Amino acid sequence: MSNTLLLDRPAPTRHLQAVPPLSDAQRATPAAPAAAAPAPAAPAPAAPAAPGHNLPAGTSPRGFALYVGIDELKAAASGVSLGVLVDALRRTIAELAPAAETYATVALAPAGAGGRDVDVVRLALHEPSAVARTKDEPEDEDRAADGVVVDISRKRVLIDGESAAFTFKEFELLQYLVLREGRTIERTELVASLWQATDDDAPGERTIDVHVRRLRAKLGRYEDIVRTVRGVGYRFDRHADVAIRYGHGAPSPDRF
Structure with missing residues (x-):
């Protein structure tokens, strides 16, 4: 078998089908646009996350608590107040989950109590894990x-x-x-x-x-x-x- 690459071989002849000439009426009619490609299917919505598997037997989630650590001075420095922050959170929850019920309370602590604000709030509101870390x-x-x-x-x-x-x-x-x-x-x-x-x-x-x-x-x-x-x-x-x-x-x- 020869390894020579033949570059001068004549191209194969293509047989073309004769197209009849257009009539005057066909020339006056604009060509129909090509059909658009079908839009890709929208992705299926993600399935809701399954509840945690480490829940105590016989229990189910009924809501959540969000502890926010900020005093009035820090809120004022950001141009808001605690009431404004609570109202904003409630509006967001109402938009995302209209059926949700909300309850807010302010956490009071002794003046000058040290530590991070959020830890003081958790302890003041008796959050179980925060209380468990303290001694009587x-x-x-x-x-x-x-x-x-x-x-x-x-x-x-x-x-x-x-x-x-x-x-x-x-x-x-x-x-x-x-x-x-x-x-x-x-x-x-x-x-x-x-x-x-x-x-x-x-x-x-x-x-x-x-x-x-x-x-x-x-x-x-x-x-x-x-x-x-x-x-x-x-x-x-x-x-x-x-x-x-x-x-x-x-x-x-x-x-x-």
Whole structure:
């Protein structure tokens, strides 16, 4: 067999089919455009992610909590406030999942509490894994024999070392004032925040004074820790006879 490449071999003859000439009518009619290629099929939507496989037996996800660590000063430096951030998150959730229900609460912590903001928030709102990493605080009842101890974590009040017989509402009333130290709280705010509109025992703006009088009576000689601001409402100021125990964080009745 020869390895010579033949370059001068004549090309094969092609047989062309004769095309009849166009008539005058055919020349006047524009040619139809070529059919467009079919558009590629849209990708199928991704299947929803399957729920986690490490859930405790007999449980299913019902929602989630997003802990946001930022104080009012940092929010203001960004040109927003905590309320603005909450509203923005709620609008986003409403757009993505209209059926979702939301609830927001502000986390309060002792002034000057160290650590990262988000860790302080998780601890204040009793996030389980954050609480699990902390140790129980030693009891200091013996050191606080005199004065008033408002124990936020255990929902109780100690007066001169003895547990006071506060009702739930009386404690909530005192706690509400204590957690807003230095701020005058109007009667209308106390009623709206501590009682539901449907509560049978919900007081009016003036009958809230009766609840405050009962609270002061149980405080005894320390009754002046709840101060009256005439024509406005009530206020708690820093008091040498009062100690506040926050435990693993201060629960807050504030809602946006």
